Structure formats: C-alpha cells, structure tokens
Amino acid sequence: MNYFSRVIVDFVYFIHTADAYQHKKRLVYDILENSRYHYKKYFDIFMITLIFMSVAILIAEVKHEVPSEIKFFNSYVISIIFFIEYILRFWISSSVCEIIISKSEHDAMLGREFSLSRAIIKVIKAKLSFIFSFKAIIDLLAILPFFHELRLLRLFVLFRVFKLFRYATSFQIFASILYTKKFEFLILFMYASIVISVSSILIYVMEANNPASKVNTLFDAVYWSIVTIATVGYGDITPITTEGRVVAMGVIFAGISLIAFTTSIVVSALTEKLDDIREIKTIEDIRKLKGFYLICGYENVAQEVAKKLKDGVANIIVLDEDVHRLAQAKKDGLVALNYDPGDVQSYKIIGIDLNTQVKAVLCLRESDVENVYTTLTVRSISKSVNIVSLLMDDSNRNKLTFAGVNEILYPKGLVGMISKELIGRPVAFEVIHALRNDYYGVNVEEILVDDRMSQKIIYVNELNNAKFRIILLGIYKKDKKRFFFNPIDGTALETGDYLLIIGKSIFIKEFEKYLHKKIKHEK
Amino acid sequence: MKNKVALIFGYNDYALEIAKNISDKYSEIYIYSLHSEQDILKNKSNFEIRSLDLSDNWEGINENFDFENSIAFCVLENSAENVFLTISLRSLFHHLHIIALSNNKETANKLQMAGANKVIPLVQTTAEMIAEMMEKPIVKEVFHKILFESGELKITQVKINANNEYIGRGIAELDWNHKYGVIPLSMVHEDMKSEFIYSSKIKHHIIQEGDMFVIVGYETCIGDFEKLIGSRYDVNWCNWSR
Numbered sequence: 059m060n061y062f063s064r065v066i067v068d069f070v071y072f073i074h075t076a077d078a079y080q081h082k083k084r085l086v087y088d089i090l091e092n093s094r095y096h097y098k099k100y101f102d103i104f105m106i107t108l109i110f111m112s113v114a115i116l117i118a119e120v121k122h123e124v125p126s127e128i129k130f131f132n133s134y135v136i137s138i139i140f141f142i143e144y145i146l147r148f149w150i151s152s153s154v155c156e157i158i159i160s161k162s163e164h165d166a167m168l169g170r171e172f173s174l175s176r177a178i179i180k181v182i183k184a185k186l187s188f189i190f191s192f193k194a195i196i197d198l199l200a201i202l203p204f205f206h207e208l209r210l211l212r213l214f215v216l217f218r219v220f221k222l223f224r225y226a227t228s229f230q231i232f233a234s235i236l237y238t239k240k241f242e243f244l245i246l247f248m249y250a251s252i253v254i255s256v257s258s259i260l261i262y263v264m265e266a267n268n269p270a271s272k273v274n275t276l277f278d279a280v281y282w283s284i285v286t287i288a289t290v291g292y293g294d295i296t297p298i299t300t301e302g303r304v305v306a307m308g309v310i311f312a313g314i315s316l317i318a319f320t321t322s323i324v325v326s327a328l329t330e331k332l333d334d335i336r337e338i339k340t341i342e343d344i345r346k347l348k349g350f351y352l353i354c355g356y357e358n359v360a361q362e363v364a365k366k367l368k369d370g371v372a373n374i375i376v377l378d379e380d381v382h383r384l385a386q387a388k389k390d391g392l393v394a395l396n397y398d399p400g401d402v403q404s405y406k407i408i409g410i411d412l413n414t415q416v417k418a419v420l421c422l423r424e425s426d427v428e429n430v431y432t433t434l435t436v437r438s439i440s441k442s443v444n445i446v447s448l449l450m451d452d453s454n455r456n457k458l459t460f461a462g463v464n465e466i467l468y469p470k471g472l473v474g475m476i477s478k479e480l481i482g483r484p485v486a487f488e489v490i491h492a493l494r495n496d497y498y499g500v501n502v503e504e505i506l507v508d509d510r511m512s513q514k515i516i517y518v519n520e521l522n523n524a525k526f527r528i529i530l531l532g533i534y535k536k537d538k539k540r541f542f543f544n545p546i547d548g549t550a551l552e553t554g555d556y557l558l559i560i561g562k563s564i565f566i567k568e569f570e571k572y573l574h575k576k577i578k579h580e581k
Numbered sequence: 582m583k584n585k586v587a588l589i590f591g592y593n594d595y596a597l598e599i600a601k602n603i604s605d606k607y608s609e610i611y612i613y614s615l616h617s618e619q620d621i622l623k624n625k626s627n628f629e630i631r632s633l634d635l636s637d638n639w640e641g642i643n644e645n646f647d648f649e650n651s652i653a654f655c656v657l658e659n660s661a662e663n664v665f666l667t668i669s670l671r672s673l674f675h676h677l678h679i680i681a682l683s684n685n686k687e688t689a690n691k692l693q694m695a696g697a698n699k700v701i702p703l704v705q706t707t708a709e710m711i712a713e714m715m716e717k718p719i720v721k722e723v724f725h726k727i728l729f730e731s732g733e734l735k736i737t738q739v740k741i742n743a744n745n746e747y748i749g750r751g752i753a754e755l756d757w758n759h760k761y762g763v764i765p766l767s768m769v770h771e772d773m774k775s776e777f778i779y780s781s782k783i784k785h786h787i788i789q790e791g792d793m794f795v796i797v798g799y800e801t802c803i804g805d806f807e808k809l810i811g812s813r814y815d816v817n818w819c820n821w822s823r
Contacts, residue, residue: 359707372715481603
C-alpha cells in the first residue's frame with residue numbers, strides 16, 4: 059500500500075471509529091429514515107407542511123400578486139431546506155468509510171495490494187445508485203423551483219407533491235402493492251401502446267386527407283387515440299369518415315377492456331395484500347402501545363387467560379405461528395400476529411421493546427419444550443422483562459427456572475392443592491374462590507397507597523372503610539414483603555403500601571373515589 | 582368395620598398429585614387404572630394401583646368401604662370416559678362424594694349432570710391463577726398463603742352456640758375484628774350457600790343460635806375466638822354447592 063492510500067485508509071478508520079461522527083450520522087439516519095424513531099414523525103409533519111405551503115403559494119400566484127417575502131420564502135427558504143435534506147440523504151445513503159474499509163480488508167485478506175482507485179469507484183457507484191433512485195430524482199426536481207426566474211421551472215413545485223411519498227407511509231404501501239403487479243402492468247402498457255399506435259396510424263390514414271376532418275397531423279391522431287382509449291372522449295376531434303368511425307368503434311372496445319383490466323389488476327393487488335396491509339397497521343399500532351401482555355402461544359389456557367385479562371381491560375398481544383390458533387385469537391377479538399414467539403427475528407420485525415412496553419410475557423404453550431425455547435428467546439432480548447410460564451411436567455421445572463422464567467404455574471400441582479382444600483375446608487375454599495372470581499358482585503381488590511394518599515391519610519382508622527361496607531383484610535408492606543392482617547386503628551399508612559379490601563365491586567369503586575376525593579378536599 | 586378411603590380413578594400426574602396432597606387425611610388411597618398392568622410396572626409412588634374397567638363390575642371396590650365418608654376423584658384423561666365413570670359411580674354409590682376434573686366448560690356441565698359433587702375446571706382454574714398473578718399479585722400471594730400454605734393465617738367456619746352474647750344482635754354489630762382479631766367474611770345458610778357479610782340480603786339478619794360464619798384470622802386468635810363464641814364446624818363438603 060502506498061503512502062497516500064495508507065493515509066486515506068487510516069483517516070477513514072479514524073472517522074469510522076469516531077463516536078461523535080457516528081452518533082451524528084445515526085441521528086440523521088433516525089430522523090430521515092427510521093420510522094421507529096420517536097421524533098421522525100415531527101420531521102415528517104414539518105416537511106409535509108412545507109410541501110403544502112409551497113403548492114398553495116404556486117396556486118395563489120396564478121391569479122394574485124403574492125408578497126415578495128412569501129415568494130422569497132417559497133423560492134429560497136423552502137428550497138434550501140429541501141437541498142439540505144437532499145445532501146443529508148446523500149450522506150447517509152451509503153457509508154464511504156465502510157466501503158473503503160471493506161475493500162482494504164478484502165484486499166489484505168487476499169494478499170493483494172490495496173487499490174484506492176477501485177475503492178473510490180465503488181464509492182461512486184454506491185452514491186450514483188442513490189442519485190438515480192426514483193425518490194432521489196424527485197427530491198432533486200423538488201429543489202429546482204429555487205431557480206424561480208425560469209418560469210417553466212416553477213412548475214417543478216409540483217414535484218414537491220411527489221415528495222409526500224417519502225413522508226406518508228400509506229402512499230409507500232400503495233406503491234409497493236402496485237409494484238407487485240408490475241408484470242401485469244407491463245402487459246397492459248404493451249397492449250395499450252399497440253392499440254394506440256395502430257389506431258393512430260389508421261385514423262391518420264383515413265382522415266388526414268379529408269379537409270373536413272380535424273385530424274391533420276400524426277400528433278392529432280395519437281391525441282385522439284389516447285383520449286378515446288381512455289374512454290374520456292372530449293369530442294374536440296371526431297372521425298368523420300365511415301372508415302374512421304369503424305376504427306373509433308374498435309378503439310372504444312379496446313378502451314373498455316383496458317379500463318376493466320386495469321381496475322381488476324389494482325383490485326386484485328389490494329385484495330391479495332390486504333392482510334399484509336392490516337399487519338403493517340397492526341404492527342405500527344403495537345409499537346405505540348405501553349404496558350401490554352404478550353401471550354406466546356394461543357392454546358386452551360391462553361384463551362382463558364386472555365379472556366380474564368381482557369375483562370380487566372388489559373392490552374393483550376398474541377404471537378403464534380399456527381394459523382388456526384391465530385384465527386381463533388382474532389375471532390376472540392385479540393390483536394394477534396403470525397410470528398414465531400421462539401424466533402428473535404419476530405421481535406425485531408414487530409419492533410416491540412420488551413423492557414419498556416411489555417408488562418409480562420406469558421409462555422402459555424402446553425409444551426414445556428416450546429415454553430423453554432420461547433423463554434430463552436425472550437431472555438436473550440431482555441434480561442428484565444417478567445416471564446410467566448405454564449409447566450406441564452414437574453420434572454422440567456428446573457429447566458424453565460434455568461431458562462429465566464420468573465413465575466411458573468403447574469396446573470397438575472394446582473389440582474392437587476385444590477383437592478386438599480376441598481376435602482379439608484370446602485366452605486372456606488369456596489368463599490375465597492367466589493371472592494377471587496367476583497361472584498355475586500363481591501370482589502377483592504388491592505389499592506396502592508401513593509404519595510398523596512399517605513400524606514393525607516396517616517392511620518388506618520382514617521380510611522372509613524366500614525362506612526362503605528368494605529372489609530379491610532390487611533395491609534401489604536411491599537418493602538418488607540409482609541402482609542399485616544387486620545391492622546389496628548393506629549397502624550400508619552406508608553407510600554407503596556397496598557390495602558387489601560373486600561366488598562361489593564360498586565362500593566369498592568366508591569371507596570376508591572372517596573379516598574381520592576378526600577385528598578382533593580383537604581388540599 | 583367399614584373404612585374411609587380415597588379412590589382415585591385414572592393413573593396420571595393429576596392422580597399422583599392428588600394422592601400426595603390428601604395422604605395426610607386418608608390413610609387408604611387406591612388408584613384405579615384402565616391400563617393397570619402397564620401402570621403397575623411403571624409406578625414409582627407408594628400408592629396402590631388397582632385395575633379398573635368401565636363395565637358395571639364394581640366388585641373390586643364394593644368391599645369394606647364406608648362410602649358415606651369416602652371420596653372419589655375422577656381424573657381419567659378421556660373426557661367421555663370420565664363422564665361415563667362419574668355416572669357409573671353415582672348410579673351405584675349414592676352417598677359417595679365425587680370430585681371430577683374437566684378440561685372445558687362443556688365437560689364440566691356433563692360431569693355435574695352425571696352426578697359429580699364438585700368439578701374442578703382445570704383450564705379455567707389455571708387461567709384464573711395466571712390472570713390473578715398478573716393483575717392482583719398481592720391478592721394472589723395472600724390468598725395462596727391462606728389457602729395452600731401452612732402459615733399462621735387461616736380461614737375457617739364457626740357456628741354460633743346457644744348463650745352466645747351476639748344472639749339477637751344484627752350483622753352490622755359484629756365487631757370481631759376489633760375484639761377478637763378475626764374478620765368475618767360471609768354467613769353460611771342452612772343450604773350451605775354463603776352470603777357476603779355486607780350483602781343487602783343479610784344486612785338486617787338477626788344472629789341466631791346455629792348461624793355459621795366464615796372467618797379469617799391468625800390460628801391463635803381463631804382458637805381463642807372459638808372458645809368464646811362458638812365452635813369450629815367442619816362442613817361436610819358433599820352438601821356444598823355454590
């Protein structure tokens with residue numbers, strides 16, 4: 059490697075490992091391209107506003123005199139903002155450093171002399187592929203109104219409207235749907251081209267020599283042909299000879315079939331992609347959700363758990379790779395996605411942040427093998443998320459624990475314990491069971507004592523629970539992890555305590571309201 | 582002399598868990614299997630495995646068992662066989678207490694129709710526990726301790742004896758939590774149906790001799806309370822239905 063190349067490669071390595079540079083590039087990428095980045099939407103809204111302002115000014119200019127400040131804003135300020143955006147997109151479109159480093163390492167690995175010129179050619183190719191991309195061309199054309207003095211270039215303001223493609227996801231989805239039918243559209247285009255060419259020539263031959271006909275040039279013939287095939291028929295040019303009218307009839311039939319064909323292609327593309335569109339929308343919605351339960355596997359227990367949690371107005375997302383179970387989840391009114399919960403890629407695609415968005419991951423497959431696998435997958439992404447799992451065979455308990463499950467539920471053990479209670483204390487068991495399940499409208503609830511409540515209600519006797527026909531079963535001190543049953547009147551309430559209360563659901567609600575009202579009132 | 586026994590029908594993990602949990606209450610526990618020859622060979626538990634077929638030949642169990650105080654658990658894995666077994670047992674042994682396990686609501690209804698005294702809906706119960714773990718973790722922890730763990734906090738039912746000072750007083754006047762450290766949760770009617778202590782139905786009820794209450798408290802407080810106010814009354818669960 060010659061001295062110059064070495065200096066360049068060293069410099070590139072320096073830039074590539076510079077945190078400040080990479081951080082800035084990452085930030086620009088997030089703002090411009092990363093749809094999961096929280097602040098991107100504000101940037102998009104800003105750009106969309108500029109586009110609409112620009113178009114509004116263009117329309118106003120047609121019949122009205124627009125103040126020079128607004129003209130200046132439209133021609134220079136907006137254009138310069140778009141230009142800066144173009145340059146930034148050009149910057150982040152590919153990494154010059156990465157290309158040069160990769161080329162240098164590749165050459166070194168093969169024992170070849172590093173060729174800086176080849177590396178530069180690769181960089182140029184990468185940048186040119188951006189420049190000639192459809193979106194970049196639109197971006198560039200949208201900057202052209204900067205040359206406002208050239209009247210024709212003012213119309214390039216309309217290219218700014220095309221920039222909306224960048225900022226509105228639904229446009230991009232629609233374009234991608236149509237793109238899937240590109241072969242059909244190509245056939246359609248060829249068919250239309252043939253019909254237009256043949257009919258234009260025919261009408262020109264039939265009508266051009268007739269002085270009464272308005273078809274004087276080949277351009278007139280092509281114009282008439284396109285207007286007719288599109289079934290628009292302005293009527294400004296009409297065939298007057300019998301032969302010309304025969305051609306017109308043929309073009310009309312061709313036009314009808316063309317419209318029908320186009321409509322059917324668009325409709326079939328939309329129908330085929332409807333599920334995908336829904337899924338994209340669902341994923342977008344999920345990314346905005348906070349504090350939901352992620353159910354992995356929708357079998358019998360999962361169905362019941364979802365029903366119970368849904369009654370408590372909890373948000374639930376179901377992941378299952380089985381289409382039948384997924385269909386059942388959707389039928390049950392849940393948000394369900396066809397992804398394998400045991401695959402890390404699933405979480406990357408959906409874009410769920412397990413640490414901040416998910417209350418708990420419920421591994422509810424009726425197979426320990428699947429639950430262990432899912433647990434390990436989830437744990438490899440998040441160390442802190444709460445994982446609850448079903449255990450089908452007690453001999454696998456330690457495997458689930460080792461995989462990182464926080465809480466295990468073993469139904470067979472539960473049956474054993476229930477049996478013991480049923481033969482020992484049946485009435486007591488039933489009473490507790492009834493309380494837990496809100497039979498007869500009587501419920502047991504836990505109320506968190508927050509900062510404000512603990513400042514205003516110092517002691518237990520100030521709760522006035524008896525007035526609301528509420529039983530205070532006890533106080534759970536979370537910091538001490540201890541339950542104080544039937545606390546005496548003088549027991550002090552502290553922030554973070556939980557009151558365990560029993561009563562009619564309606565009275566519990568009233569009691570909760572009272573606790574908060576009391577605080578407000580005394581303030 | 583007839584024996585009080587526990588009969589478990591079906592050899593599987595459920596049967597073994599049940600047997601393990603009730604072994605302190607029943608000295609004689611027999612597990613009946615439809616495939617006894619194989620199950621006897623693989624049995625590693627201390628419980629005796631006997632043969633069962635679903636015909637009407639019950640000579641094997643119709644020996645010296647006190648059916649009125651015995652209990653049967655129907656935990657066959659096949660729902661149809663479990664229902665058939667339950668109806669067979671009920672038709673032959675009218676006083677036998679039958680607890681059956683069901684996997685879904687439909688089977689639970691059929692088991693009840695077949696004569697089971699109590700049905701444990703496996704899926705629903707498991708789901709309830711998981712949902713409670715998630716939404717009310719403290720309630721779950723406290724109730725789990727009260728019900729399933731041998732802590733100091735207990736739940737039991739007491740009966741008001743004659744000459745009790747509360748006879749003739751209203752429910753609202755019960756001050757047991759302050760006086761005796763126990764909290765009454767519900768009152769149990771003669772038909773074994775319980776009524777929440779603050780429900781409007783029993784709001785004006787005047788306490789009488791024989792009234793039964795479900796109370797929660799520490800073991801020592803409950804002991805003291807029983808001496809003063811009544812007696813611990815163990816309800817025969819077979820009469821219980823919610």
